[in-house]
Amino acid sequence: MSISTADTDRLSATFGDVLKASRRASLLPLGMLAIALLYLVYTWFAFDMGKVFGAADAERSVILSRDSFHYKYQLEHSQRRNDFSITVEGNRETEIAGTEKIPAWVTRQNDETRVDLGDGHVAHFGNGFMDYTAPDGSLYQVRTTDEGVTVNGYRSILVDDRFYRFLPIGADPAAGLLNLEELAELGIIPQGASFATTKFEYAPDFYKRLRVTRSQVLVERYFFGWEFFWFGPKSPLAGMGLGEVWEVATSDQRIDPKLANYEYVFLQFWRNPDWQHNEMFIALLETLLMALLGTFVAAGVGLPLGFLAAANFNPFFASRMALRRLFDFLRGIDQIIWSLIFIRAFGLGPLTGSMAIAFTDTGTLGKLFSEAIENIDNKQVEGVRSTGAGAIQRYRFGVIPQILPVFVSQTLYYLESNIRSATVIGALGAGGIGLKLVQAMQTHKDWENVMYLIIMTLIVVIAMDMGSGWLRRKLTGAEAAKA
Known part of the structure; x- marks a missing residue:
């Protein structure tokens, strides 16, 4: 062809x-x-x-990240009160009292303290002085005088109200001034140290930090882990292993006559002054209840409003349009904005967060439910009508079974999402775990507490995800089997 x-x-x-x-x-x-x-x-x-991006401090991010998995002993000698204290994370509630609990790397004699910081770093300090010995044997003598803080016989002066320059004590400034880099090259101060009239500060590495001011001498040493997570340093159970704690809990000899030993052990953990497990749990419960109340109120209000906004159930165009614009208004304003409005109106508290979630999700769920109702199969409704059923029965047996999967899945999804939203809203003042998280971050030192709060929040979100998934399968699967 x-x-x-x-x-x-x-x-x-x-x-x-x-x-x-x-x-x-x-x-x-x-x-x-x-x-x-x-x-x-x-x-x-x-x-x-x-x-x-240029202003981002990558080094600070690394320090905070490492701090999330480390704890520190803070040794402080107050110049004004001439007293000494050892605390964990600087929290007075965790102050170590009694020489029997002082770490082995700390030696006290009279009013002076010697601290072995490890790797050859040694600090010896008392009222008005600190001698720091580097691994190479270099000695740096820091003193507080009427002229301010001095290091190895050098003092600082402020030039043009902007820069610090340095010279030997008693020397004439006209003879010449040194800058910080020149001091380090001469071995007067360690490389990387900070030196001014008001303070001397040096961190040989992440695990050590020295600071001397007119009011205090401060030495910090970091260790990996979350120390005293189970029991505070003042607790008789501090430092015990799991077996020892079990023996105490099951022993017939009571530690506290008013409590059984297992109650005593639990309360020592629950009321840990540093980690505050009881306060964290209550805050997490507030966040969870905030999300539950807000979501279920939104679902309970959104479902009947969804019927009124659906064209196949409400023949009045004006009322449908008014309801749809109401949905747009409610969901068009973010939960954070609603929470700020309610904080001004009703004050701080979980109720404010619940109302913010309820307002926003009523608009979203109402719109979703109305669209689901408009997309139902009318044959099932007509079949129920043919049996002589009334309006309520038609809704119950003809409409609800069809929209139940959407109602359940969307409600549970927004419940999961609102747990995260409640954390953010709580940070603005509504309470809960979000407020605790902000308070821990503002201290700039308790970043392991921040990580603890984040992990607790993630556990709750994961648990809600798994639980809601199981519940969704049960409800929607049962309904599908009936159909």
């Missing part, structure tokens, strides 16, 4: 049309991609992202 010239021309024309159509079709996504790239370039310069 031969192909004529006319057939060849028609095939060529058809192929050309297809090629042009494919080119036109590919131009649209390419054009949209180009617009998106141009917008990203615009936002980069409009928000000055280069400056934002």
Whole structure:
């Protein structure tokens, strides 16, 4: 069979049309991609992202990340009171009292303290002085005098109200001043130390830090782990292993005559002054209840409003439009904005967070439910009607079984999401775990407590995800089996 010239021309024309159509079709996504790239370039310069990334302190991020999995002993000698204290994380509630609990690397004699910081670093200090010995044997003598803090016989002066310069005590400034780098090169101060009239500060590495001011001498030493997580340093159970704690809990000899030993052990853990497990649990419970109350109120209000906003159940156009605009208004304002409004109106507390969640989710769930109702199969409703059922029965047996999977899945999904939202809202003052998290972050030193709170929140979110998934399968699966 031969192909004529006319057939060849028609095939060529058809192929050309297809090629042009494919080119036109590919131009649209390419054009949209180009617009998106141009917008990203615009936002980069409009928000000055280069400056934002330039201002980021990567070293501080590393320090805080490492601090999340370390604890520190803080040894302080007060210059004003001439007294000495050892605390964990600087918390007075965890102050170590009694020489029997002082760490082995700390030696006390009279009013002076010697601290072996490890790796050859040694600090010896008392009222008004600190002698620091480096691993190479270099000695740095820090003193507090009427002229301020001095190091190895050098003092600082402020030049032009901007820069600190250094010279020997009693020397004439006209003879010449040294800067910080020159002091380090001469071995007067350690490399990387901070020196000014008011303080001397040096951190040989992440695990050690020395600080001397006119009011205090401070030495900090870090260790890996979460020390005293189970029992505080003042607890008789501190430092015991699991077997020893079990023996105490099951012993017939009571530690506290008013409590059984297992109650005593639990309360020693529950009321740990540093980790505050009881307060953390109550805060987490507040967050959970905030999310539960807000979500279920939104679902309970959104379902009947969804019926009223559905075109196949409400024939009045004006009322449907009013309800839909109400949904837009409620969900158009973010939960954080609602929480700020309610904080101003009703004050701080979990109720404020619950109302913020309920308002926002009523708009969202009401819209979702109304759309689900409009998309139901009317044959099932008509079948129920044919039995002589009334309006309430038609809703119960003709509509609810069809929208139940959507109702359950969306409600449980928003419950999971609202646990995270309640944490953010709580940070603004509504209470719960969010407020505890902000308070821990503001201290700039208890980052292991911050990590503890984050892990607790993640555990609750994961548990809610698994529990809601199981409940969703049970409810929707049972309904599907009935259908």
